[in-house]
Amino acid sequence: MRAPSLLINRYTWYELIGIYAGILVFLTFVLAPFVEGFLVSLKPLSQLFSSPYRFIPVNGSFEAYRTMWVSVPGFARYIFNSFFISTIVTAVVLILVVPAAYAFARFEFKGSSQLLGAFLAVNMFSGAVLLIPLFRLMRSFGLLNTYFAIIVPGVAFLIPSAIWLLRTYMMRIPKELDEAAFVDGASHFYTLRRVILPIAMPGITVVAITTFIGSYAQQFIFALTFNSKTEYAPLPVGLFAYFGRQEVIWNELMAASFVGIAPAMIVIFFLQRYLVSGLTAGAVKQ
Amino acid sequence: MGQLNLNKVQKFYGTFEVLKGIELEVREGEFVVFVGPSGCGKSTLLRMIAGLDETSSGDIMIDGKRVNDLPPVKRGIAMVFQSYALYPHMSVFENIAFPLRVEKMPEEKLKAKVENAARILHLDQRLQQKPGLLSGGQRQRVAIGRAIVREPKIFLFDEPLSNLDAALRADMRIELAKLHKQLKATMIYVTHDQVEAMTMADRIVVLNAGEISQTGAPLELYHKPANMFVAGFIGNPRMNMLPVVCKAVGDAGVAVEYKGQAVTIPVAGRSDLVGQPLTLGIRPEHIQIGSADLSMTVVPSVIERLGAQTVAYASLDGESENFCAMLPGSAAIRTDETVPIGIGAADCHLFDTAGLALERRVELTDVDMGLLKAGAV
Numbered sequence: 001m002r003a004p005s006l007l008i009n010r011y012t013w014y015e016l017i018g019i020y021a022g023i024l025v026f027l028t029f030v031l032a033p034f035v036e037g038f039l040v041s042l043k044p045l046s047q048l049f050s051s052p053y054r055f056i057p058v059n060g061s062f063e064a065y066r067t068m069w070v071s072v073p074g075f076a077r078y079i080f081n082s083f084f085i086s087t088i089v090t091a092v093v094l095i096l097v098v099p100a101a102y103a104f105a106r107f108e109f110k111g112s113s114q115l116l117g118a119f120l121a122v123n124m125f126s127g128a129v130l131l132i133p134l135f136r137l138m139r140s141f142g143l144l145n146t147y148f149a150i151i152v153p154g155v156a157f158l159i160p161s162a163i164w165l166l167r168t169y170m171m172r173i174p175k176e177l178d179e180a181a182f183v184d185g186a187s188h189f190y191t192l193r194r195v196i197l198p199i200a201m202p203g204i205t206v207v208a209i210t211t212f213i214g215s216y217a218q219q220f221i222f223a224l225t226f227n228s229k230t231e232y233a234p235l236p237v238g239l240f241a242y243f244g245r246q247e248v249i250w251n252e253l254m255a256a257s258f259v260g261i262a263p264a265m266i267v268i269f270f271l272q273r274y275l276v277s278g279l280t281a282g283a284v285k286q
Numbered sequence: 287m288g289q290l291n292l293n294k295v296q297k298f299y300g301t302f303e304v305l306k307g308i309e310l311e312v313r314e315g316e317f318v319v320f321v322g323p324s325g326c327g328k329s330t331l332l333r334m335i336a337g338l339d340e341t342s343s344g345d346i347m348i349d350g351k352r353v354n355d356l357p358p359v360k361r362g363i364a365m366v367f368q369s370y371a372l373y374p375h376m377s378v379f380e381n382i383a384f385p386l387r388v389e390k391m392p393e394e395k396l397k398a399k400v401e402n403a404a405r406i407l408h409l410d411q412r413l414q415q416k417p418g419l420l421s422g423g424q425r426q427r428v429a430i431g432r433a434i435v436r437e438p439k440i441f442l443f444d445e446p447l448s449n450l451d452a453a454l455r456a457d458m459r460i461e462l463a464k465l466h467k468q469l470k471a472t473m474i475y476v477t478h479d480q481v482e483a484m485t486m487a488d489r490i491v492v493l494n495a496g497e498i499s500q501t502g503a504p505l506e507l508y509h510k511p512a513n514m515f516v517a518g519f520i521g522n523p524r525m526n527m528l529p530v531v532c533k534a535v536g537d538a539g540v541a542v543e544y545k546g547q548a549v550t551i552p553v554a555g556r557s558d559l560v561g562q563p564l565t566l567g568i569r570p571e572h573i574q575i576g577s578a579d580l581s582m583t584v585v586p587s588v589i590e591r592l593g594a595q596t597v598a599y600a601s602l603d604g605e606s607e608n609f610c611a612m613l614p615g616s617a618a619i620r621t622d623e624t625v626p627i628g629i630g631a632a633d634c635h636l637f638d639t640a641g642l643a644l645e646r647r648v649e650l651t652d653v654d655m656g657l658l659k660a661g662a663v
Contacts, residue, residue: 174369176367176370177371177373179338180367180371180373181373181384181388182338182357182358183336183337183358183359183363183364183365184359184364184385184388184432184436185357185359185388185389186384190388194384194387195373198375199373199374199375
């Protein structure tokens with residue numbers, strides 16, 4: 001059944017046209033590279049440099065999706081590395097951030113606002129600014145060319161935004177629930193585990209998704225600088241393998257990019273199920 | 287088990303004194319209601335008894351043991367919150383079972399206890415539902431269920447009915463009174479609603495600005511308010527206050543003069559009152575049409591007809607506050623038409639300049655002696 005439209009949601013025909021035109025322009029802008037990338041992956045290499053250029057592939061095929069595994073045999077390993085690093089980073093971030101966000105949301109302690117401010121300040125530095133000191137640090141600890149070297153900076157740079165996100169979510173959970181649990185004899189950790197965690201699940205999911213994506217995106221810079229071994233290289237670094245001495249195998253590169261993103265998409269799709277709203281319905285009178 | 291003693295309990299927020307040395311004894315099995323205007327400290331006091339707020343000084347004793355530094359669960363209290371505070375992701379069963387799960391009670395015993403609580407609160411059919419599906423009254427019952435499974439010595443209620451609509455509130459009031467009878471537990475109940483206080487309490491504690499204004503049985507507060515604050519707070523509509531001058535004090539009571547009329551009020555007087563200005567209090571429901579010991583005329587500006595009663599408001603000359611009278615439903619009065627009214631001397635209250643009441647000689651038949659005895663501390 002269609003919900004009756006509210007007066008505030010009612011638009012005239014020209015407003016509707018304007019809205020959809022705006023959406024169209026925006027989506028075109030955002031999605032065009034993906035569409036073009038996909039079309040390139042379907043074309044044989046010779047067609048890519050034909051003149052005049054054609055966007056629609058002539059007798060296109062998924063051939064590149066097969067040959068990409070042949071021309072770069074280690075590609076599966078790169079996907080695994082990316083996936084592995086992001087999963088570990090997300091897990092570590094969640095383990096550290098959930099109790100931290102709960103503490104920031106609930107307890108009053110000296111310096112809590114300063115600490116939060118400091119976390120925000122860390123976020124203002126991009127990883128790139130700190131690459132050289134980090135490199136020296138990694139070298140003196142002998143951690144270069146390990147998974148560890150990619151994972152630890154990744155965790156460090158993703159924690160601040162995760163704390164801010166989750167703290168805001170947890171502050172919206174009524175304080176009376178903590179008090180009721182306290183009166184019933186529950187410890188802080190019991191309350192966190194049995195009461196706060198289940199209610200904060202949508203917030204935690206958002207944090208998990210942003211952390212996973214963030215880690216997928218940012219591992220490139222750390223992998224490039226702190227790692228020179230192919231077996232630890234994640235996807236973005238691995239894609240360089242398609243840049244040959246003579247030529248770049250564009251169609252396979254594009255195919256590889258899409259295949260590489262797939263695991264992340266699947267994870268996000270899976271996590272999305274937990275993004276349900278209204279979990280706190282019935283907790284307190286609103 | 288379930289006796290509570292408060293000994294000079296104080297609470298400061300910074301330098302602001304919220305509670306000014308509260309002294310109170312709550313006996314086992316008693317239903318005590320804390321009532322007062324918002325900001326009087328009644329909720330803070332309850333939270334201190336619960337162990338949610340710290341006590342600045344003084345002792346909170348439960349069964350003779352000082353509990354100031356104990357967590358709520360070790361005090362043997364259970365609390366029902368104004369906002370229910372149910373765990374939204376758990377079923378009604380799990381919500382009620384929560385305190386028992388914390389105790390790690392064996393499953394079989396736990397199940398029996400939860401089902402027993404659910405039966406008392408008529409929640410048997412709802413055990414598998416989530417709180418989001420329940421109505422306000424049912425949610426509040428779940429919150430009460432969570433309190434009773436623990437079998438605490440003392441129940442604390444923080445305005446538990448204020449989120450319910452009027453009809454449901456009346457029902458829940460009766461349910462709570464029944465529950466008290468059934469469990470025979472000590473209950474402390476905070477409300478700003480004097481109807482809840484009057485109907486449910488064995489004893490009412492009226493708080494004003496961090497102090498106990500008066501403690502007593504409901505009817506004792508109604509018939510013998512100790513001061514002007516309690517007189518004005520208990521009773522609806524509010525008691526009317528008239529300025530009078532004391533003329534004489536004798537065995538029959540205190541003779542006062544109001545606008546040239548002399549009347550002798552049967553209260554215990556002191557000879558030093560002669561010549562002093564006093565305040566005469568008269569409840570709207572004790573005003574009648576016609577003449578009595580004290581007669582006057584008023585011109586009602588607003589008349590509210592409630593069916594059973596008629597409430598008339600008039601402004602007396604020189605008074606900013608409305609003078610209010612509660613008359614029979616069929617009272618023959620009209621707005622802007624003069625009405626003669628009379629006040630019986632025996633119905634009057636007298637307050638001295640400090641606002642303290644001169645003790646009334648109330649007809650004993652007006653007061654249930656059993657209640658009076660329960661209230662006499």
